[in-house]
Amino acid sequence: MANKLYQDLDHSRYIQEDDDGETWRSPYRKDYARVIHSPSFRRQQGKTQIFPGHESDFFRNRLTHSLEVAQISESIACMLNAKDPFLRENPIDPRICFTAAHLHDIGHPPFGHNGEEALDECMRAVGGFEGNAQTLRIITQLEKKRYKADVPNAIERRAGLNLTYRTLASVLKYDTQIATDRSKANKVQKGYYECDREIVDDIKKAVCPGVDFSERKFKSVECQIMDCADDIAYSTYDIEDTFKAGFLTPSKILTFDQDVMVEVAKEVSERVEDPDFTANNVTEIFLDLFSEFVLPPEDLSPGEDDSKAEELLMSLSYQQELDLLALDGNLRTSFTSYLVGRFISGVRIEIDESLPQLSKVSIEPKTLREIEVLKNFTYLATIRSNRVAVSEFRGKDIVKAIFEALDGEKGRLLLPADYQELYDAAWNDETRKRVICDFVAGMTDRYAIEFWSRLYSDSGETIFKPL
Incomplete structure (x- = not known):
């Protein structure tokens, strides 16, 4: 007999919580509520997708992109549930796919991939930076929803949104630990941070208890669905924006x-x-x-x-x-x-009856070619065009300049009070740099420009406006 798609530990959390009598609401619906009410989710409205938001109210930003990915993710899950015999009896929970899509981009720093490259270059000697790794870090540590009891250190007591393990699994796109020292690297490495390895191990044990992952990669079925939905959204909506922009x-x-x-x-x-x-x-x-x-x-x-x-x-x-x-x-x-x-109609699933939670979701070859053509053409013809490149080039310099100022002598004084507390609780230079990186990565495009202006421009904001 085939294993169940969902395990008993899937809905458990890093810090166990009482259900408060809310039997009418599943743990995964609680996860969704925590995500959409989080500051990190809201900040996506201030992060660029392709074109700067101030140019037109038509263009997508990271938030509207995530909402569109969520709708596509849910549709894919419902379609697969309806078509596949195994899933008709053991349906994928569309709510997890929906929530994964809302989460998938919250780790992106200001100015998109240029901001990601800038932070990675600043952090290469101490673990690097990568958007997906930062997403996991935000929801398991940085968000201020839950704290561990009786833990005195300000850094170690954080538990982020304390989401269920199955929801956490849905955003773990790359089952690879990023190298701690990447001083000689020349590009961003996909994966998760070495400092977050413990939570990754906990996710695997909860979703796939007793499975040895030394010979295979971990990627949940909901994460694969979200990944397909992201590609579909990226390939279609971005080209619509370029049409509207006249590019x-x-x-x-x-x-x-x-x-x-x-x-x-x-x-x-x-x-x-x-x-x-x-x-x-x-x-x-x-x-x-x-x-x-x-x-x-x-x-x-x-x-x-x-x-x-x-x-x-x-x-x-x-x-x-x-x-x-x-x-x-x-x-x-x-x-x-x-x-x-x-x-969407080109998405397929191949059920793994020994581990249904890791069943393979893919896009059939003809549809994949079409998606990849649209994605890569939009990137090369628009995102790398000189008009967009000028704006992104400036963004990279802004991110690096802010990081270097905060990492310099007395740079901690430039941090908000809560980040100063974390900085002072850090036990080595690597941890202190990670605190700075977390702060800069959480900025919106507009906030980063404003912060940089207060540091370097003659027309900086008033000192009476809080950081």
Whole structure:
């Protein structure tokens, strides 16, 4: 007989709590409530997704992105429950997937991946920095919801939101401990911090009791669903934002610089493990997706004849029809909705009957190619464009300058009172740097700019405004 999808210890917590008579509310619903009422969740509204929030109230930020990922995660869980015979009897709890999506980006520092790189460079000799690792740290330590009893040290007594182990498992994307000394590293390493290894071990023991993870990686089914939903949201909503911003139109995409298309093809080829994937395949996928809304002439199918394709793309009338997908608000949102539905339907699950909680969730190959094309093209054509790069470059310098000031002589005096207490309780330089890193990582983009201005600019804020 197959094992259960959920174990008895899944809903246990690091610090055990009474249910206060709330038999009407499951432990996972309590987790969700704690997440959406937490400051870290709210701060995502001040962190950039692609375009700075002050540029337009249309563009996504980290908070609205997380809400969209949550809806997709829940939809995937419900779809799999309905389609798979095992899950019809042992359903995935959509609430855990929903909560995981709300959590998945709270560890991101100000200014997105540039801020992440900046903090990692500042921390490489003492454990590094990584957004997913920081998410785990925030919910297990930094949030001010629960404390351990009879623990005098200000650092060690923190217990964060004290979520259930199954919810914690849903955000543990990378079962790899980040190297403590990464002085010679040149990029961010995915994983969890060495100082958080104990909580990771506790999560594994609760979700998969008695399992030896020396030969396999740990990633819960809910975490995999959230990961698929994140890719779907990233690939669809980000390109909608670029359409709205005027950075791209469908006709521009289909006639884009060939060097970029080659680079996109290279990235997608590695991700989908298809060495024969080419720049022509990138164009074909876009033409196929656009054709669901703007049909090409009947005598032309994607990739059939290069000369015909060039003739089609040179047709002004066809370009104008295509570009309505970007210019017409109704068509634009309908196109995005179509893509989300198309990609959700491509999610699959392979039940592991010996460990159902680690069953493999994946995206079927054709859909994965489409998602990866959209993701990588948006990144290369927009996020790495000079207009966006200028803003992000400044952000990286701001984060590093703040960290260096706080880590300098008498830098502790620049910290808020609660962080000064943590800094003074630290037992070595590594722990003190981690306290500084936690403070900077929790900043929104606007707060980081304001803090930097108070340190370095002639037009800094008044001293009467609290830090």
